[in-house]
Amino acid sequence: MMPSVLDPARLTDPGFHADDSAHAVWRALREHDPMHWHEPTRYPGFWSLTRYEDIRAVSRDARVFSSAQGILLRPTAHGTDVGGGRTLALTDPPRHKALRNLVADWFTTRSVRALEESMREAVRNVLAHAIELEECDFVTEVAARLPLYVICGLMGVPDEEQELLFSLTKLAFAAGEPEIRGAAHLQIMQYFTELMYQRMDSPADDLVSALVTGQIDGELLTEEEVLLNCDNLLVGGTENVRLAVSSGLRVFLDHSDDWERLRTERELLPTAVEEVLRFTSTATHVMRTVTEPVLLRDQRLDAGDRVVLWIPSANRDERVFTDPDRFDITRTPNRHLALGAGQHFCLGGMLARAEMRIFFSELLDMVKTVEQTGPAVPVESIVVNGLEHLPVRLRAR
Structure with a gap:
């Protein structure tokens, strides 16, 4: 029996994920109980997977391990996910592939490369503003801005209205009163409702138009489907990059030699970005639901069983990564699962990598020193991993 400090039941406590405590539990589970059963509590019962190969295998088998019934643990009282x-x-x-094909052209290598100069300009403007402030919250005032501007541009949000959505997403993602977050989220949905109707009347070359005019099996998406996917694209296109960039900076503050090395060895930026993704693992878990009886690790799973994949655990698996708890900007190969695997590999993965690479490159060019001016405040969540706040002072070169 594992010590109480390593009790797997603590993995469903958001506060437990606010520091590195969960890694000790995942390490113990990988070694002694890589497929652990959690009895029902406020959450339904589920199986925890903690080893890389198991998590990768389940992620790649969309037929047996379904996403359609929800990809996150939800308290039983909350019911099923409306999406x-x-x-x-x-x-x-096959619907996932058909839906993905409606918007995939905006995330190809060619499309991402076409965006690079505008992303650089956006980063420069964001950093110049942060330098003028002298002291700021890096998470909300810096890391959150670039991905929001990029995804809003792809969705057809006019430049002059992007600041409104930035203000609303700050409230929607922030810790605090659920009523405030809910009201902000409602305003975001109202905004995209209006934009959806505009694109119905006058389609343009953007993601919202693609959702409004695209067809699957000869049928248009319903209005609710369009709005749910707009929300999905906005959240997916902003939150992960915000968390990865801010967590990455915090790691570099703790590994200043690596940061200074990147100043002169820019060719290491791509591998450094991959290591930030692996080491910080912004997605804490994803869930799948079993569709038919299957054996996994000699354990029979029945249709309806829930399987939770702990992504940070997979990305620290000793069987795959040498010295996994060490941050190494030269790590190669680095086949982490931070962006998923299989059919649900992150659609915007290439864009996210480009945003992070450009962001850190411009930060190195424009900023001489980054001084942390207060304690970093971690997110308390079983869904995402990262920082709520990171107060810093940026000094120009």
Whole structure:
């Protein structure tokens, strides 16, 4: 029996994920109980997977391990996810592929390269503003801005209205009163409702138009499906990059030699970005639901069983990564699962990598020193991993 400090039941406590405590539990589970059963509590019962190969295998088998019934643990009292079967994240093949194809052209290598100069300009403006402030919250005032501007541009949000959405997403993602977050989220949905109707009347070359005019099996998406996917794209396109960039900076503050090395060895930026993704692992878990009886690690799973994949655990698995708890900007190969695997590999993965690479490159060019001016405040969540706040002072070169 594991000591109480390593009790797997603590993995469903958001506060437990606010520091590195969960890694000790995952390490113990990988070694002694890589497929652990959690009895029902406020959450339904589920199986925890903690080893890389198991998590990768389940992620790649969309037929047996379904996303359509929800990809996150939800308290039983909350019922099912309203996006089930209707959004990119919560559909299975073949509908998932058809839905993905409607918007995939905006995330190709060619499309991302075409965006690079505008992303550089956006980063420069964001950093110049932060330098003028002298002291700021890096998470909300710096890391959150670039991905929001990028995804809003792809969705067809006019430049002059992007600051409104920035203000609303700050409230929607922030810790605090659920009523305030809910009201902000409602205003975001109202905004995209209006934009959806505009694109119905006058389609343009953007993601919202693609959702409004695209067809699957000869049928248009319903209005609710369009809005749910707009929400999915906005959250997916902003939150992960915000968390990865801010957590990455914090890691570099703790590894200043690596940061200074990047100043002169810019060719290491791509591998450094991959290591930030692996080491910080912004997605804490994803869930799948079993569709038919299957054996996994000699354990029979029945249709309806829930399987939770702990992504940070997979990315620290000793069987795959040498010295996994060490941050190494030269690590190669680095086949982490931070962006998923299989059919649900992150649609915006290439864009996210480009945003992070450009961001850190411009930060190195424009900023001489980054001084942390207060304690970093971690997110308390079983869904995402990262920082709520990181107060810093940026000094120009």
